[in-house]
Amino acid sequence: MDGKSTIKWNPFAPDYFIDPYPIYELCRQHNPIQKDSFGNILLFKYRDVAPILDSADFEVSSLATYFESKESYIFKNSPQCPFLAKTTNKWLMYLNGDIHRKLRIVLGKVLFSYNYDKLIQEAVKDCIRHFEDFKELDIVDFSKYFIYHILSQFIGLKDFASLEKVVEFSNLAAKSQDIFVSKQMYLKINECFIEGKGLFAESNFKSKLIRELDGLEFEEDDYYSLLAVTLMAFFETSKDNLTITLYTILSNPNLKEFVIRADQKEIKLLTEECIRYVSPLQFTVRINKKDVTIFGQHFSAGTRFVLGIASANRDEEIFDFPDEINPNRQVNPHLAFGGGTHLCLGALIARKEIEFGLKPMVKFLQKFDIDSTQPLEWGNQIFMRTLESAKITLR
Numbered sequence: 001m002d003g004k005s006t007i008k009w010n011p012f013a014p015d016y017f018i019d020p021y022p023i024y025e026l027c028r029q030h031n032p033i034q035k036d037s038f039g040n041i042l043l044f045k046y047r048d049v050a051p052i053l054d055s056a057d058f059e060v061s062s063l064a065t066y067f068e069s070k071e072s073y074i075f076k077n078s079p080q081c082p083f084l085a086k087t088t089n090k091w092l093m094y095l096n097g098d099i100h101r102k103l104r105i106v107l108g109k110v111l112f113s114y115n116y117d118k119l120i121q122e123a124v125k126d127c128i129r130h131f132e133d134f135k136e137l138d139i140v141d142f143s144k145y146f147i148y149h150i151l152s153q154f155i156g157l158k159d160f161a162s163l164e165k166v167v168e169f170s171n172l173a174a175k176s177q178d179i180f181v182s183k184q185m186y187l188k189i190n191e192c193f194i195e196g197k198g199l200f201a202e203s204n205f206k207s208k209l210i211r212e213l214d215g216l217e218f219e220e221d222d223y224y225s226l227l228a229v230t231l232m233a234f235f236e237t238s239k240d241n242l243t244i245t246l247y248t249i250l251s252n253p254n255l256k257e258f259v260i261r262a263d264q265k266e267i268k269l270l271t272e273e274c275i276r277y278v279s280p281l282q283f284t285v286r287i288n289k290k291d292v293t294i295f296g297q298h299f300s301a302g303t304r305f306v307l308g309i310a311s312a313n314r315d316e317e318i319f320d321f322p323d324e325i326n327p328n329r330q331v332n333p334h335l336a337f338g339g340g341t342h343l344c345l346g347a348l349i350a351r352k353e354i355e356f357g358l359k360p361m362v363k364f365l366q367k368f369d370i371d372s373t374q375p376l377e378w379g380n381q382i383f384m385r386t387l388e389s390a391k392i393t394l395r
């Protein structure tokens, strides 16, 4: 482990956010199991990450409990009412055991009571119509518009819950889970969580949740927590996935041609490959319930493991030419949707967004050129990989 290699993962290195993949590769090759200064164990290889995601010997750690322990420090001398723990209290990805199982079944039932084929196909048409006369546009705005359109059709948002408000809420909610977050940022997230209570309208989605949760003692804040996690999980990852996928395909003439000619079966394979390549959620965390040995190294129970999902998805021992999008990759056991009991609940929806959207979107966007005079802007988040601006102009 550490000490033997000078290669260390350092998210504060210049240009890390522009492209974290070279350091992931170095870590996989020279120092795949590292300890950071907080005692977290960082894992970069597929052989280590995949089995932990699937294992019942590891669990997630409660984000709400973490916030509870930090709130007196974060809000010291601040007039703000702390709302971080309350809002994240029912976020499925941070719950274990019975409550997790129950909420997963409930949210799954409610989510899949909607006809996503129809919602997504309508959103594709509406999005293309909306941007039809634009002479220049940002692929990020295009993706945001599309995902917002789908989300707002089912979750139930108040009229003033504009695209901008949803974007801000979703982004700050995603940031709340990042590994190094400043006190100032937590204060901003808290403010946004308090305001966000007003975003959701009484809706069919909420009534279905209430019906399905009958028997569980749920308060208004608990429903809000579930709505907040649905919005964030739905919006943030899908938007990042689509943006980076579209940008990568539009930058590569062969891929662009491939998409335009592809049949539905080829689009399905390519969808899976793009999700592997993009891996919007780059890391996740697990704690071991008992002592474990990983590749000859012993870890006592309660160790915090930071799992490099995105790095594992580029592991050359599993994927040939991992840094390329190969539209014909037939075997693709990627981990972009996680695994085990916390496997992404929205994976089917996320796949459909690309399967239905990719071809018509690339056909529409091919008349634009990537604007090389305007640099790409990447978000400075470690756990989520976010493209914040990618401008294109009409040829």
Ligand code: HEM
Binding pocket: 092, 093, 094, 104, 107, 111, 229, 230, 233, 234, 235, 237, 238, 241, 275, 279, 280, 281, 284, 285, 335, 336, 337, 338, 339, 341, 342, 343, 344, 345, 346, 347, 349, 350
């Ligand atoms: C490309 C898009 C997406 C990606 C890459 C993605 C990725 C992930 C990953 C990696 C996890 C597991 C986290 C962990 O184990 O720590 C997860 C969980 C989850 N995702 Fe997604 N997601 C996507 C889209 C969606 C969508 C559209 C929804 C719809 C609401 C959604 C809802 C959820 C939920 C509720 C969980 C928690 C599941 C649980 O803990 O039981 N995701 N997602």
